[in-house]
Amino acid sequence: MAEPPKWSAPDAVSRRLLGFLDEHFKSHGDLHKAPSLAAQLSRECADRERGLRLLEEKLSRASSAWLARSNEVRAILRRVGHLAEGSFPRRSRGADVGEGDVELGQLPLLAKEIGRIETVRLYAETTLQLEALVGDLEDAAFAVVSQTPKTNTSLSLRRASNLNDIMWKQEKLLLAIKIMKDIEHVLVRVSKSRPRWANLVKAVDSRVEKTLAILRPQALNDHRALLAALGWPPPLLTSDIEGDRSSEMLNPLFLMHGEKKEMYSQNFLALCALQHLQAQREARHYMDFTKQSCYRDDLWAIDELVHPVSLKMEYHFSKWSDQPKFVFALVYKVTKDFMDGVDSVLQPLIDQARLVGLSAKEAWVTAMVKILLAYLERRVFPVLVSTYHNSDENLEVSSSWLDLLDLIITFDKRMQVLSSSGIKLTGPFLELEGFSRSLSILSVFNEHSDWLQIWAEIELKIANDNLEPELEDERSWLCRIGKQSEFGYKEEVDIFLLSTREDYKAPPIADSVIKVALAMIERGQTLPSKRMRSQFARSSATIFLNNFFVILLQRCRDLELMTAAIQDEALLRVACTVNASRYCESVIREWDEEVTFLEMTGDGNNNQQHPRLFFADEIGYLIKLETDCLEEIMSVLLLEFDAQCWDYIRNIDQWEKELSEPKVPVMDEYNLGISPGFVQALDMLRDHIEKLKLYLNSKDFLDLWRSIAEGLDYFVFSSIPWSDVKFSRSGVYQFKADMRALFHVFRPLCVRPEAFFPLISNSLKLLTITPKDVDYFLRVLVTDERRKKEWLLQQELHHLTINQAESILRNRKFGE
Template structure:
């Protein structure tokens, strides 16, 4: 009898043997494979025993809970029967505690739901762990040579298992979201599941990345950074292995890329869900995580793995250019640009297929290249600069190197941003988050001390340039427009001022504004608000404050409060005030810019609320600086006004004291004076000449708005001085005396007529006093009688056109008029 023929092995076993014994040379590996299979079988048997024990324990626990539930239901049923019997037997019997019964039923139902959810999650997590264990176990069976082998199915099987693991995570997330919405009090269950899933993903992700790297290496990635043409000084584009893939390899790569994107996508969903949990940590509940796409700010894993292998090859070149950072930036930009078309053509369709809406292969590629540069700058370039800054005696060279590096960083950021945005129609709310990750200036995020060093270097450099500028006195002088020297009313007067020329500010003020503006422009390169505020306050704000202090000191040094006011002092003070007003205007314009609206106080207000607030109550980024300039200009304008009034008072004191005195008036009582040809009182001429000269100079030197306010204030001060200096009620004005006072007053008003058609409106007390002195005797008597009554003084004064002099003052003026002459 012939022995039975052995049955052929199953197809899976045949495939397994074919995978490991492709030729006779593979036979010596049979003992090792046998030992591996034995260990795996032992592990599986141990796992089965553990699962059987766990199942027995779970079943016993469940049966115990089921028994308790049945006992509870029997008790409830018996209570219900007792209650029914009591209702039949006695209508007045006390009622059973129905709320307690309802609560007990709800508690039992909650226990049942909790148990069902636990068992379901246990099964889902088990599926994830099984898929992960299978992937890790299979990892040792694949080698580089078999990754791209046409007949090998190991890679495909691993991709399928990875996708099953991703599906398991999705199912778990779906259940956890459902529980977090319907049963938020089950926090411990969610945390326990998250802990197991996180541990599993901590194993799954590195393995998935390892398989992806193996595939890239099999495809010939990374490519050489130089092409044969470069040796002949022909800088052609570097060949891209992704573009050169055949269809079979392209299919394998696409599957691996999509699987890795799917894994990252479910991880992003987990982060979004976790940050919304009530027990989320502050760092996890950061607002940026509420946007799912923000989880991809630092790039796609699949694209980062394309970038990482290039690092070592690029750093070889970087090490030779530590003193020439422009070459480092140029190389990174060149590599990023050379592979950009291939990245966009091959990877963007895969990203779209993975349904990662709003994500760009170009941006992710550029982000990865920027991270290469950031790593090198953080470990090699900046530490050396910081050491030199603290130790070197030659600060100028270190400052120059640091500024040069930051200039290169700014230019590099702009070029890389244009490269990332090229040909992309960006979605605003998505692109804002992604663009932040593209900045090489994010290196300062974790090194605030480096940012402060940069700010100190910037402000010191600007101050050195300003110092040399201020030493030149011509920088403090504004070139006078010949039209301003005319000083007549027909000259163009502007009150809507905006430019330095409008304010008649000296060139040094424009130099300061441009320097501060340059530093502000540099702050735009920083990736977040906190860094922008720190840098701006340490550079442009500090620089401006230092200059404003210089303005204040220059005005203080002039000693404007002294009575001997000199033309040179008047000129310097005027130009300093003009400079302050021009800087104030620019700062107010900057405050209206959205950049500074965002950085201003009241962080909890949105832009719409900020705009709705009235201007006088709106918070300002430059609030303190503007307040300082306003006070500076106001204080020194008041000092100029005070000096002019004191000077006028000194020159005209004798004249004012003798106005209306009997000694002067007796000489002309019997004469009829010709008012048109009458000359100004001799004692008043010198004060009028000096006043006219001061006002004319101020018109030429001072900006039109401040000049308008100043001459009006001077006029009001003169009005009060002249009126209050006359000894009303003691002196007696004759007719010729009144005419002389009117002539002197017209001469005073003539000084201000080029700047106003009715200057008498700014001399109300003197004008109304003249009106009272010029009244006829009959009207004087009638008016005094009317004022004695005191019942309707206001109307009586108003009908006479007297709105500033009150009734008692009017009586004093009228009693200073000689009656009968």
């Protein structure tokens, strides 16, 4: 038998000795075992003595080697000291060096040698220190393991009249933990200051790991035996007659008192200390010395509480395979029933162990969630996946998937409420990803991305099926056009501050699509990691939106069938499609600015200075769709304007004729009527612009009418053969009257519509300059291109080239 430690009190020694004797001599009939027991104790003592002698010999050899080195170092240091004091005489040039003399050039070598010897000394001292500590650790671990009873541990604990043996083992376990802390402290110091001693650290780590491989299972087994002796686990289901208080009364954690409670507390603290020490060792292996502790596998002591509970619950799970709601209800009930006991009994112990930031409630809830997570991953999801792939009619399977996911999402929320009960979370702690991940059943998709893909496919299919009737109903595509307001530009600025679907004049189908997509995204937000949320959104909501955008494109292409005239019904249909596209774009842009989508976009994105938007491709698609559709409207309108102006452009030679009546005064040019061939085109233009203003949203209409004005400006200017037409004074007046009528169509939209017709405006200005200026430009500046350019700029003619200006002026007629 091992000798009691010297630091033990006499009463503790006698108590252990009495316990030893009571265990082996329970009755008079056991006295015949005394000789064999004495022989066993003698053998153990002899083994210990041999081990002690071996250690003494090893220490003696190490001390002798160290003393030999010390004498050499002492002699060198003495000579260095004499040299520093000037005891060595200076040598004359060419003199021989004496036996005790030291050259100054040898000082760096001496310093290097001294440093090497000092390193060897420190290495030897560290090795001896670690050897002693590891030996003590192995002895303590052997003592813990050797005292394990050979019979059933739980049964023996229940029958024992006292708990001295268990308390003695706990003392040995705590001693082993203390020794490991000392070893870890030395290894951390060595790893930081002496990285070249890696082989020493590896050798010590190897021996400590072997000891831990024996010590940890034994500590967990002893803890399980202790829990069994205390009556854990309690009954999971109680009758309704007993009431809510019954679970609390049956909780063994509440029933512990006196010595049992003290023993459990010490065992709990020992497990916490052992886990904390292992976490520190892992942090050192990753060279993260600032990491105090990490509990990636939760708290061992609480996991041991949950393990026997899970074995009991598995029996009930097997009976409810077709009714998963009972499985979720049972796990929630058990978690809630024993929550108070876990919190009131274990949280003070966790605080005593100085496990900062660790909550007994969270650890308990997390461990219970893992039970259900393992069951679903092993028994439920594989069946659903197999049925989904093998079934032709997936309606029932899809319903089972969604019902299960609804149960999971509801269960996760209820368990998070339990874990955070009594803890007020504010600010960023409400959205901590680590907090939700540790409590979420949905983390099952982290290792099974194909299951997550099935969920997304089911959500997408159901969304498409629900939206299909609305897509086929033409009433869902109609814009709600209000009463036509006065066709004028004097409107409130708020007309361009669009926010709602009504502001964008979008059809109801756009709002329905946005709501369905948002619902899918919000369901995916319950997933515990950004990667999974991003995958789910891209596999469900993004595909759903893209399918709808393709439908928008097909509806816009109907405008390509128009050739001669634009029908009001077709124009309304295309305008509503553009409005729907613009509304969807605005909503998606708002989504991209939210933190949720910024986080999903940043996941795996190395370019954080210019992060890519989550819906960047979708926004680009919508912008191109809107642009193409508006350009198509503009092109068709210009083509119709061209068709109706054909006679007007073909008969422009009328501008060469002078009026037969007396010359019209300059002011009478405003009394001229519009050319007959130009009236119908202007009426068509005004009518379509009014319709577009009524149908389109304000932003797109603003861009469209400006583009139409720009197109008309180029069309009219390029349709006039300036080199062939001779403009008389009457022709100039008529041309001005016609262009004023064209400007007047756009006057309700802006104050100076002529600013949007720069080519026509510049042409009119050239046609009305004096003959003297014409002569100066054509005759005086005939070859000076630079001065011609300056003259055009002085006349504020910025949009005409020199050749265009010359062509117009050469065809200006003055007089008869």
